[in-house]
Amino acid sequence: MSTDTQVIKDWLKQHQISEVECLVPDMTGNARGKFIPANQFLDMGEPRLPESIMVQSVTGEYCDEHWELVEPTDADMILVPDPSTMRVVPWAREPTAQIIHDCYTMDGKLHPLSTRNVLRKVLDLYAADGLQPVVAPEVEFFLVARNIDPDYELSPPEGRSGRKETSRLSYSIDAVAEFEDFVEDMYDYAEAQQLRVDTLIHENGAAQMEINFLHGDAMDLADQVFTFKRTVRETAHKHGVYATFMAKPMQQECGSALHLHQSIVRADSGENIFITEQGEHTEAFLSYIAGLQHYTPELISFYAPNVNSYRRLAPDISAPINLNWGLDNRTTAFRVPASSPAATRVENRFPGADVNPYLAIAASLASGYLGMKKQLKPSKPHQGTANEDEVEVARTLEEGLRNLGNSPEVQEVFGALFLKAYAAVKRDEFEEFNRVISSWEREHLLLQV
Known part of the structure; x- marks a missing residue:
């Protein structure tokens, strides 16, 4: 045995x-x-x-x-x-x-x-260089009232007060308390499964919440997010509501993201390679960000994997639309949070909550790895609101898939067969969605074109 x-x-x-x-x-x-x-x-x-x-x-x-x-x-x-x-x-x-x-x-x-094997292949590239990625996901989701008819729009559920949220209640303690029973059971389930969940906050949307995970090994965190999604859905069912990780479930509400904080340490010493002893950003750090900037257009369909995903990537403050990076700037795609030198990291704000966590983490780490290997140079850190700049990424799944696997280095990292299979599956989903005639088309085009 x-x-x-x-x-x-x-x-x-x-x-x-x-x-x-x-x-x-x-x-x-x-x-x-x-x-x-x-x-x-x-x-x-x-x-x-x-x-x-x-x-x-x-x-x-x-x-x-x-x-x-x-x-x-x-x-x-x-x-x-x-x-x-x-x-x-x-x-x-x-x-x-x-x-x-x-x-x-x-x-x-x-x-x-296997998507888990795809992530393992990326981690093996780091291990061969004596490096280990450290990641910390932040996962957003909505609670919504039970809805068994897909023709009806989703709406927030009633809280313990018997009322539905109508205001923007970011970081509200009382708004979270409206769903106290759900939250307590979710934490109990997470503890029973040894999921290393940390902070819970109420996000900007009605009945929208965010859970932060403690930083750690990339594969372990991908497994935890995979398990956490099941956990949240099961907890919601227990309380007679739905939990959804759709990127943009409701027209009038903001989208849900899965932001990825990431740093790279030396496997033998735990030293963060993004910062010098003098507290300055290293060339590896700058090349890592440059890799994220360079390869995101090619890998955007791993961060926005569904037809609904691109509704979230709209020109407003809550989601990125271009490839800017900045120091503690939440309007940029790649944010460097204010932190102690040892905790220096970059936050990739592109992934939606609807991602496959193995693929989103693999895409982000692979981009940084290739950036370091090719010694790419990033743009200057963005000052001000990045959302006022031009859109630089795909706005539909079909457009994102056309960019997938354009470079030989991405083909080598992810494998030609996997990229072909992923594009084929997602292209089929896009074509099936594209055959659906929406209520907007019937309302505005039926008698007017």
């Missing part, structure tokens, strides 16, 4: 687990997998899933290029559990475990269509 197998077996016994959820993050970042009785989990051998689930769109459809991306026989992937991701499922009726699995091809290689 391998060490990992023994660790898992002991953990399942310690927690008296009766069922195991074998989880795999799909292209969208949602959980796919199997439920397996605990007494069979370790005896049945390695679980398997068809690799075709990796190229399903958010609607469950297969793209036209499906059989060019996976084996025409719809071959299986081998799933290998990662013991570091073992967590209880606090909302389950019976003692249940959830374990994130890595995907391998049948000949034992890391599967190229």
